[in-house]
Amino acid sequence: MTDAQPSTLDTGTVLAADPDWWRQAAVYQIYPRSFADANGDGIGDLKGITSRVPYLVELGVDAVWLSPFYPSALADGGYDVDDYRDVDPKLGTLADFDEMIAALHAAGIRLIADIVPNHSSNRHEWFREALASPKGSAARDRYIFRDGEGSDGTQPPSDWQSIFGGSAWEPVGEGQFYLHLFAPEQPDLNWANREVRDDFLRTLRFWSDRGVDGFRVDVAHALAKDLTYPLRSHAELEATKLAEDGSHPLWDREELDEIYAEWRAVFDEYDPPRIAVAEAWVAPTRRHRYAAPTSLGQAFNFDLLRANFDAAEFHEIVDRNMTFAGETGSSNTWVFSNHDVVRHATRYGLPEDDSNEGDVGKQWLLRGGSPAEVDEALGLRRARAATLFLLGLPGSAYLYQGEELGLPEVGEIPDASRQDPTFFRNAGVEVGRDGCRVPLPWVADAPSFGFGPTAASHLPQPSWFARYAVDVEAADPDSTLSMYRRALALRHELHGEEKLAWVTLDEPTVLAFQRPGGWTVVTNFGSSSFALPDGLGGMEVLLASAPLDAAAPGIVVPPATTVWTR
Structure with a gap:
């Protein structure tokens, strides 16, 4: 993997060395391919982000969380990583990265980089070596290869299902399969292998040395796995999906404590220490493992994201998470939208679903994501109210690009234009996550709504995006963008x-x-x-x-x- 020299830019003089900066930070998630396109090829890039730093300053955020920007075939929106220590050429270069982070730091904005430790891509040099190596080799031990079942070894080692649909095992010939909890292009790494652990410590230092202030850890609860035979059935796994005792063979295992203690030791080599936030879809009582100061230090809670617009639900969620923060010494993480879920301006315009823990967005996707089901005015009104509730809470607020415009989900994407593997792996049963990843509208009457200098856009933008464009909302004191700007400014003034x-x-x-x-x-x-x-x-x-x-x-x-x- 790439080992280019770290930047020599002195960013420590720009930002104060505050070890607690993250505790009540407003963090803005950028999905780089859909934020701003500098070269007009229809794909957002690092230079595009750098060009929009003044916008981020005026918005009032404290940090940017940058979704994956690594070399990737985009089998899963960049979460299939070819090289953990480089930049995708479609997005820029390491020099562009250095320029971007210098601009952010000069503006007083920190950077949290997405890191994807559960799986690499199938184009990663390690995986290519594994496929070219024999069964039982050291190269294959970096991943999870197992013999097939049946007299001729052609049946998968178990009936496990991928998160994206279909078998979680992919055949490679000679009676062997590899595990992929997500897409086949995302083979799971073997975290019982010392070489895998050491290489990720090297990656954490590589980006920290370049000035990255912290890391968002993708599927942080999946790294450690119990693969002793006989493997449990898919039905058994589903029955213990949110195990309260850490007994699930694939999720939230005790072995993670040792892995993240090593990460914490690396974070603490820096001044201020690098921070991390875990994406861990586990039972609320299990988040302590990730939020502990000896571990990653912070863990997303998605409770408000999954809740109905309901006073009793919000009250209970806040109480529970305030107690959690007190017990762990961490801070709360409040979030309504991100790159994986239906935007909350749309969710709040859908009929409530008490049968599914309020996860109405998921049900809407499974029904095909029809805009006709959405009460757009009600959804936006509730989203604005919920946002001011969230921004008033103690703890950190994670915002997703475009929510400050009140953007709804784009439901009317043609099948031929879709990119999300969920859509293809589930045979069109679920429309997938493309609707929240459509490139942002910046200028109402410009090609691609100002996303780039040309009309190119990697996902189609609907005509109604014009009324949500930044230039339109910036000129309107009553717009959602104006509300976010005032709220974030007041939040800095009022937070104690x-x-x-x-x-x-x-x-x-x-x-x-x-x-x-x-x-x-x-x-x-x-x-x-x-x-x-x-x-x-x-x-x-x-x-x-x-x-x-x-x-x-x-x-x-x-x-x-x-x-x-x-």
Whole structure:
């Protein structure tokens, strides 16, 4: 793999060496192929990101989380990595990366790089060597190869299913198969192999030496696996998917503690220490492993992302996660949208689904993602209210590119234009994640809506993107973009200790909490307006997600609205 020399840029003089910068940071996720295209080939690139640093400054974010930018065949949106220590030529060069991170740091913005440790791509030099090597070789031991079943060894070692559909085992001839929990182009690495562990420590240092401030760890709960025979059946795996005791053979195993303790030792070699946040889809009671200070230090909670727009659900989730943060010494991670889920402006416009833990976006994808099912106005109104609720909470806020524009999911992508392996592996049963990955609209009347200098766009942009373009929203003081900018500016001004105190109200569909310094957040989840009681009604309104009735005495919060007061 590439071992180019790290950048010699002195970024330490630009950003203060604050070891706690991440605890209440606003982190903006950039999906690089869909953010900004500098050369007009229809694919977003690193120079495009650098050109938009002033936009990120005006938005008010503290850090950027950069989704995979490594060489890749894009079998899974860049999460099939050919070389962990290089940049995809379609996105730029290592010099472009150095220029980008220098520009971000000069603007006071840190960078979190996505790292994909569970699997490489099938084009990685290690995997090509494994296929060219005999059964039982050291090269194959870096991955998970197993003998097939049946008299002639042509049957998979088990009936395990890939996350993307179909068998999790791919035949390579000579009676052997390799494991891929995701796409066949993503062979799982063998984390019981010392060489694999050491090479990733080398990768962490490579990017940290170039100035990367932290890492988002893809499927952090999957690295350690129990593959002793007999392998459990697919039905047995499904029955223990969220095992509370770490007994699942493929997910959330105790062996991860040792792996991430080694990562933590590398992070702590730097000043300030590099940070990490785990993407770990595990039971809430199991997140401690990843959020511990001896481990990665922070773990995503996707609880609000999966919740209905419901006061009781939001209250319980906040309480549970505040307790979790206190127990681990970590900070909370609040998120509504990312590159893997239906945008929350669309989710909140769908009928609620109490049968599936509020995961209405998933059900919508399985039904084909029809825009006709979406109440767009209601979805945006609720999304704005939920966002101000989230940005008022103590902890870090993870924002996904385009949500600051109120972008809905793009449901009307032709099958011939789709790219997500989920769509192809599930024979069209699920439309996949392309709808949240469509390139952003920057200029309403420009080719590709200003995404690049030409009309090229790797996923088709619908005509209605024009009304969500940055130039349109920047000129409108009531737009979603303007709301995000004001909220993030106020958040920097108001944030204090990582505490909140609930305010007791008589209306169960309204939640209110106070932060240190007299800052109060009130969200009306109901269908009727709510007049704040005297103690709150006479306060100064700092920001509201929807217009308030200026003629009403005191403060009256309309339905699906959040108000910040002081």
